[in-house]
Amino acid sequence: MTHRAEPSTPLILSGQALSLEDVLAVAEGRRRVALSDDAEFHARIERGQRFLERLLEEDGVVYGVTTGYGDACTRPVAAEDIPSLPHQLFTFHGCGMGQALEVEAARAVVLVRLVSLCQGVSGVSIELLERLTWLLEHDVMPVIPEEGSVGASGDLTPLSYLAAVLCGERDVFDDGVRRPAAEALAERGLAPYRLKPKEGLALMNGTAVMTALGVLAFARCDYLSGLATRITALSVQALAGNPYHFDAELFTAKPHPGQQRVAARLREDLHAPTTPRNSPRLQDRYSTRCAPHVIGVVEDALPWWRQFLTNELNSANDNPLIDAEAGKVMHGGHFYGGHVAFVMDSLKQAAANLADLLDRQLALLVDSRYNHGLPSNLSGASPERLALNHGYKAVQIGASAWTAEALKLTMPASVFSRSTECHNQDKVSMGTIAARDALRVLTLVEQVAAATLHAAAQGVELRSRLAAGDATPERLSVFVDRLRKDIASLGEDRALDSDLNRLCALIRHRHWSLYDAG
Structure with a gap:
């Protein structure tokens, strides 16, 4: 694209x-x-x-x-x-x-x-x-x-x-x-x-390579934050969850602005503006109830990630620098990529947590013990064909593998400084390795997001058939309709790798408009 x-x-x-x-x-x-x-x-x-x-x-x-x-x-x-x-x-x-x-x-x-x-x-x-x-x-x-x-x-x-x-x-x-x-x-x-x-x-x-990769990583993570929020809303709807976990007054009690922004988006997606005196469904599992607290970390980190990267982008970072006005040569270490390394190390940790969150939502969606009446593995096959069809069983295994790999890669690269070049470069940033790690983690997170999005949309459609007269909230309904222009729902089992690769490409290139900038 x-x-x-x-x-x-x-x-x-x-x-x-x-x-x-x-x-x-x-x-x-x-x-x-x-x-x-x-x-x-x-x-x-x-x-x-x-x-x-x-x-x-x-x-x-x-x-x-x-x-x-x-x-x-x-x-x-x-x-x-x-x-x-x-x-x-x-x-x-x-x-x-x-x-x-x-x-x-x-x-x-x-x-x-x-x-x-x-x-x-x-x-x-x-x-x-x-x-x-x-x-x-x-x-x-x-x-x-x-x-x-x-x-x-x-x-x-x-x-x-x-x-x-x-x-x-x-x-x-x-x-x-x-x-x-x-x-x-x-x-x-x-x-x-x-x-x-x-x-x-x-x-x-x-620092051009690490900074360039950092900019690309920032954009992908920024989009994944919004997408994880939308997928969470779909998961809550599919699970017949409690939409009032995201109450505005509740979130004024813990005033992280990014976290509050995620909760507001979920309220709007689920059409849950006002919490009743006592919710009929008390407490959902953490992977939906605490989603603003997980995704909110990314949202609250984005501004300072942006600041660090923007400053590095607009810096002169070679050595020595020439000040023609003052008439001097300045020897220093502006080539050191510590700020980029710190952004990339923290970004990959926050992004991997998005994968972990969505992987846990997918595990709930496919398990008939926890999905509140949906078919096992979200199979869309007819009742007489359910024994033969296995729906998203293997997809959930794959998502678990991708999540595990993403989590494994969150070890910070910046702490692994090596003394090189005859001990002239005896303290180095590892910023480019951190940026490469971050991009790999983001690829894995996008794969988990693709899998959970595919399944959550299926779950919303299955829930709509079960809950006669209980319409899907408009924003989620419109989003699923748009998704179906690219990816068909799952009836009889089919290989889903082409679907998932297509979704990953759409995610990587920010295909869907999700939320207005907040």
Whole structure:
């Protein structure tokens, strides 16, 4: 469901702050990117490069420009070798392993690195920014292996593939097809780029990969929060549960705003605005009754996750930074991805809890001891065929397996810092591993959500047949009708893998509008 951007108003880059939604729109191919032609923006970029050139002439020593990298910073590079040093940097970092990032993620990486360099403190040329913009405009994306970064000094190994592609080396996804970068550039009449003295370091020494993956993870988790709420409402309806567990006055007593927002959504979905004096059904099991308390953790964490990621996105995070106005080079550690790592570690824990919640709801729905009169395993077969048909029995087993795997992966990556590179990088963030873990957890949560959604919609329809005259609340009825345009109900047993894969794709691409932003 990734689409090439139409020739609409492009996202103009001039060093201004971008939102997570901006990155998502570009990553998903819904928006083009253009570099600003503002004279002051161009002057700011050029001042940094000119200052760096002057510094080389006057002082002769700049880390990573006239010296080796990392612990080799005390090793001077001969003047005649300075032009080839950036090429050496991306060459020896060409050791990435594992699967390649998806094209969507690669677009996000290129944009995030470009946003950082547009801050004007990295000592790069406007030509480099134009080349990065060109990659996005033509959808020529570096093939980036996902393994090999410890998250400080930034994403060196994966970002080396971006630097190499600009120079006509390694592979690209050209409109989604993998091919040598040299071929893709030559076909368009573009000569390989020659990196200027600090540009290899500026491209590679940053947090672009973990931040890009973090933005994608944030969007998926945000949507799953709303979807888990809708699935919970369907489950409560299917189980003939107590809709008054989500009473507004009840939730004023525990004033977490995200939790209150989830409860309000459930009240609206279940059409339960006012709690009676005493509910006919007292207390449901925790997986429905406490759903606002589980989903609310995600809702209340989303704002600070957004803040951390937005700040990282709009930062200059390579090293050293160039302050042309003050006339100095600033050496530091902005490549350290601790904030992204902390977001991703906490996000994957909160997201895995959504899987656990929905898995428990599914277990109630299929069990005739707890589903209040629905057929065993929610089979839609005729009564005389029930012995032969097993409905969602295997789906519930699968959901349990996916939930267990998601929960297993919640160990925080950020606590596993390793001392690397001759103890120069002796404390690292593991931010990219945390982001990759989070994306895997989210994939598993989406699978559990797909399974529970399939079953809960079936349960709502079965409940409607049992409860003559007791109509399904309108919002849930409309949602099930929309769902049925994509996925049929289950009568006689059939293999459900194609249904579940279809649902996962719809979930991943936020197919259904769920709730207004609260």
